[in-house]
Amino acid sequence: SAVISQKPSRDICQRGTSLTIQCQVDSQVTMMFWYRQQPGQSLTLIATANQGSEATYESGFVIDKFPISRPNLTFSTLTVSNMSPEDSSIYLCSVDRGTQETQYFGPGTRLLVL
Amino acid sequence: QKEVEQDPGPLSVPEGAIVSLNCTYSNSAFQYFMWYRQYSRKGPELLMYTYSSGNKEDGRFTAQVDKSSKYISLFIRDSQPSDSATYLCAMSAGGGNKLTFGTGTQLKVEL
Numbered sequence: 001s002a003v004i005s006q007k008p009s010r011d012i013c014q015r016g017t018s019l020t021i022q023c024q025v026d027s028q029v030t031m032m033f034w035y036r037q038q039p040g041q042s043l044t045l046i047a048t049a050n051q052g053s054e055a056t057y058e059s060g061f062v063i064d065k066f067p068i069s070r071p072n073l074t075f076s077t078l079t080v081s082n083m084s085p086e087d088s089s090i091y092l093c094s095v096d097r098g099t100q101e102t103q104y105f106g107p108g109t110r111l112l113v114l
Numbered sequence: 115q116k117e118v119e120q121d122p123g124p125l126s127v128p129e130g131a132i133v134s135l136n137c138t139y140s141n142s143a144f145q146y147f148m149w150y151r152q153y154s155r156k157g158p159e160l161l162m163y164t165y166s167s168g169n170k171e172d173g174r175f176t177a178q179v180d181k182s183s184k185y186i187s188l189f190i191r192d193s194q195p196s197d198s199a200t201y202l203c204a205m206s207a208g209g210g211n212k213l214t215f216g217t218g219t220q221l222k223v224e225l
Contacts, residue, residue, distance in 0.1 A: 004157070040122065040217065041217060042116075042118065042120075042202075042214075042215040042216055042217045042218070043158070043202065043204075043213075043215040044215075045212050045213070048212075058212070092157055092158075094157070097160075101146040101148060101163065101204075101206050101208065101213065102148065102160050102163050103160070103213070104159075104160075105150075105157030105158045105159065106157050107155075107156055107157045108155075108156070108157050110155075
């Protein structure tokens, strides 16, 4: 199994600012995923990050708002830019465990934007 | 209409009860069906993974898939307070397609 850590675990931010969330995995993985989990809503994929290539964003999410880095096979960052209260959510990273259907998830970053 | 529908609950049952959790879906291309369990303030963890139709059993947990009805279920036998969590169904068409999640059902097993 993969052990995934995220930093920060939670944060309270002012609107208009940016926050970078880090995701560290204890083993090398090909694909890393970033999700958003809003209250009462389903887990929504933001983007898929492969090492050495640009992240692939899902419909409704753009690189200017959610820039992602993937510098190596064990680490990725997601930045939430120019935040508004609507960005308040839990942000989760995950990695595939052999298949994309079965993923390990990190503990999440709880973000509140005031 | 959402691609995946899941009753959010909360569902409260006494210890030892049989729990039935369900999801319906509209996309006939889905072939992979998963159940994730999420404890409060934790990330989801994979509980059950099924390909196509049929049943799969793992200890106290049984996953059922009925593709003809576009309906999946998770049964928990002899439920325990430690089963109290949110259960998320997820599905995929495979071939690199993304997972589509339900909103989750909150389960509370009471002593």
